[in-house]
Amino acid sequence: MSADRAALRQALEEGEREGGSVEFKERLTRGTHLSDGRLESLVAQLRHRVLSGDGEATYVVGVTDDGGIAGIPPEAFSESMDVLSLLAEEAGAHIENVETWGVSSDGTAAKRGIGPIDTEDDENGLVGVATLKEGAVLDVDDDHIVVGTAGHVDHGKSTLVGSLVTGDPDDGQGGTRGFLDVQPHEMERGLSADLSYGVYGFDDEGAVRMDNPHRKSDRARVVEEADRIVSFVDTVGHEPWLRTTIRGLVGQKLDYGLLVVAADDGPTKTTREHLGILLATELPTIVAITKTDIVSDERVEEVEREVERLLRNADKTPLPVERHGVEAAIDEINEQVVPVLTTSAVTMEGLPVLDELFERLPKTSATEGDFSMYIDRTYSVTGVGPVASGTIRSGSVEAGDELLVGPLADGTFREVEVRSIEMHYHRVDEASAGRIVGIALKGINEADLDRGMVLLPRDADPDPIREFEAEVMVLNHPTRIDDGYEPVVHLETVSETVSIHPEGGQLLPGDSGTATVRFKFHPYLVEEGQRFVFREGRSKGVGTVTDVTPAE
Structure with a gap:
């Protein structure tokens, strides 16, 4: 052998x-x-x-x-x-x-x-x-927050997260970014082209960090040892991959957003778009001004003023953490109040403040009720079978539970059984709302699973739909939205072409109004109150589902 x-x-x-x-x-x-x-x-x-x-x-x-x-x-x-x-x-x-x-x-x-x-x-x-x-399979408590990062390309999102989860300063060349760039072409180009995940945590003695995030066992160790877990959904900043960023910010059950703005570059068009998505989805957000080690103090202050002006123009209240303190940031952060702080992954300036925030900020996304999870990724493991991963939206799930998964292409749901559950490569016997997990399923092939499907209890009575009513707002459009306009809608993990039919026939940039939204190819499970983003080219908007109409 x-x-x-x-x-x-x-x-x-x-x-x-x-x-x-x-x-x-x-x-x-x-x-x-x-x-x-x-x-x-x-x-x-x-x-x-x-x-x-x-x-x-x-x-x-x-x-x-x-x-x-x-x-x-x-x-x-x-x-x-x-x-x-x-x-x-x-x-x-x-x-x-x-x-x-x-x-x-x-x-x-x-x-x-x-x-x-x-x-x-x-x-x-x-x-x-x-x-x-x-010892029994790890049973983690509910003290687990999920943070989604956003910001312009090369503004230091992945580098900042890499330094947070390892506690190591960057080498000035984005070295810690490599802990999150998992695709070979990403390592070569220095760009993230897919969602990446990082994790660290806290116990009574302080931060519990990863020695080598490339080792599955190291991530599992953090989950096992930490009393509080912080998971990062590290999105992408390059304009061609805005769709992937929207997927990360809308498709995950996030507790907080972390928007990064490089001190040498300042807020950009992409910064404004990402901020718009974060705020439109009503996600409590922190702004971290990065790369402060490579510019003068005067430039840092200038960028701080630009960020504060940007937030006020979006009808939000900036809260400079260095001026008001961590306690104020923890007490005041919400959909309207946005803490702002300065950081450097090279000198580690500001990272202890982020540590304290993430250790003490309350969880926001926990949802009571029956178990549900929209599928974000699927894969297959030798000896285990198909695995559906995503963020649990509500309720809890245990190994051995009988569930429904769907809708399949024909709109039906299939009965499946939970073989096992993993969180950051550590097996758990139960997981609840807000956790990013992989659920191994029995009773279905991996080829039959797809993003946008949902897992529900076996006794649920899901009613997938082809259209719904919504309140929509046009954030950006070169002219106007007419009846039959066809963008891609991002709702939970669903990414599907739709046709939009505004009440009154059209919507101009900045307009809000009622519209009928129809999926073009497949039915999906949609519920009242869900928020979504739609985009097509440079056109972008947000909406809230107000009424669902079952397919005939």
Whole structure:
């Protein structure tokens, strides 16, 4: 076996032995291994293995009792992991990590990376190594805020977040930005082209930061150790990707916005557009003036005045934190009052103030009621299956819950089961409103999932629609909006072309009015009170759903 199969090789060499921490299982099934009598003995066996390993055990699935590699079908491997998870929970333990390999026809194992299962490649089955650790699956509380960043390209959004989550100063070349730029072309060009996520937190002793945000285990450690968690949805500032920025600010269940303005450049057209989106969605926002280390004090003061003027022109009240203090910012921040502070990721000026704000600001987005989550991303994990990720909009969800997902292309919903839940690469047994999570689903293929779909309780009675009534306001348009105007609407995680039919036939820039909005291609689940952004070219506007009309 090669080096990349070290975990499997080590477990097979150690073997099953009395008083050891390794256990071989060919497969585990609900019908056989969760039955009366068998369950208790397997739980006792698992507890014994964990205790023998000083709090850690290794289960090798897909091998015979004598260590022979048998391999089992992907579906059987997924069921085995479900059963093993339930056994671990009963034993006061949890699955920390799973590695899988495809089994070749000659009985050897080839390492499989995390990604979609290739049925032909796995026709001879899977073998996997599950690491189990003592202690229940992490149960985090509700003290978790989500912050969306915005601002012009190269104004230092990703760099600022990178320094916050690591506690490390930037090298002056945007080095900490690399912690959030995850696509190869982003690393090369120094631009973010998709939504990125960062996390840090706080405990009784202060900030809990990441040593290396590229390591999944490091993010999981922060989630495990911190009493309060702060997640960042780091959006993009380049004009061609404004659609992605809108997706980040509208599609996530954010508590606060963080708008950055570089001191050397000052507010730009993009700054104004992003501020307009933040304020139009009524998101409490903080403005951070960045890069103060490369300009004079006089220039910093000039940009502060420009920012304050920009906010007043938008009918908002700027609150300079350095003048009024952190206490005032925490007490006063709302949809109308916008704290403003100066920062530098190089000298770390202002970052302790942001730390204090994020440690003490109250959560704003928690929503009572039944569970719901609009899907933002989908992917597939070997041995687990399809995963839907997004920010929980309301209620809570647990592993094992039965849900509905949809609407599918034909407007129907499908019954699914929650296999497991992860938050920043750490598995949790329950998650509630405001948390960014990945939910592994049973009962649907990843190809059938899409952005804009919603997860709901199984007993919900969703009624997807093709059109709705709304109050809309035109923020920017070169001429006027006429009947039948076709922009893209961003509502929750829905991004769909619509036709807009204003009452009275037209709307001019700056106008507000009632309009009928019709989805052009697919039905979606839309509710009264939801806010949305629409755009097409340089034309932009916002709206609020006032009435929904079920499709016939």
